[in-house]
Amino acid sequence: MALEQTLSIIKPDAVGENHIGEIVAHFEQAGLSIVAMKMIRLSREQAEGFYAEHIGRPFFEGLMNFMTSGPVVVQVLSGENAIQRNRELMGATDPAKAEPGTLRARFGSIVSANAVHGSDSPVSAAREIAYFFDQDAVLLRN
Ligand code: RTP
Ligand code: MG
Numbered sequence: 001m002a003l004e005q006t007l008s009i010i011k012p013d014a015v016g017e018n019h020i021g022e023i024v025a026h027f028e029q030a031g032l033s034i035v036a037m038k039m040i041r042l043s044r045e046q047a048e049g050f051y052a053e054h055i056g057r058p059f060f061e062g063l064m065n066f067m068t069s070g071p072v073v074v075q076v077l078s079g080e081n082a083i084q085r086n087r088e089l090m091g092a093t094d095p096a097k098a099e100p101g102t103l104r105a106r107f108g109s110i111v112s113a114n115a116v117h118g119s120d121s122p123v124s125a126a127r128e129i130a131y132f133f134d135q136d137a138v139l140l141r142n
Contacts, residue, residue, distance in 0.1 A: 005138065059111075
């Protein structure tokens with residue numbers, strides 16, 4: 001088991017529907033700790049840089065419009081196997097295919113409005129945490 005940090009985003013749909021508290025509680029009750037957190041509205045440039053791996057995909061413009069449509073909550077989660085654990089808590093990208101009880105099954109609606117983001121690998125987690133937070137803004141705790 002490895003103590004890891006991962007980047008989580010509560011997306012504009014879930015923020016707009018007042019689900020911040022339930023989503024944060026879900027992480028904490030699952031044993032993940034929040035070690036950095038902020039609410040921001042992404043600019044187009046920030047959203048493009050964050051999702052740069054998807055530039056050119058057919059869904060990219062829709063993803064940009066969605067991610068800049070309202071405020072998001074960006075947070076760093078810490079815990080044992082936090083990267084994979086967060087992906088399990090989120091459920092499948094398409095909420096219709098997400099396991100019952102997962103965040104996307106509970107709070108997502110369609111693939112383009114799926115409530116949460118989570119880093120998909122250690123390399124992504126390191127890049128994504130550094131994209132939003134200075135190193136000294138991330139608490140050194142588990
Ligand atoms: P995320 O990065 O947001 O955590 O989502 P993910 O890893 O589960 O999925 P990814 O492949 O990274 O896709 C990023 C976001 O793009 C939208 N998407 N739409 N076929 C489609 O229409 C499609 N595929 C991806 C989703 O909103 C997804 O969260
Ligand atoms: Mg992804």
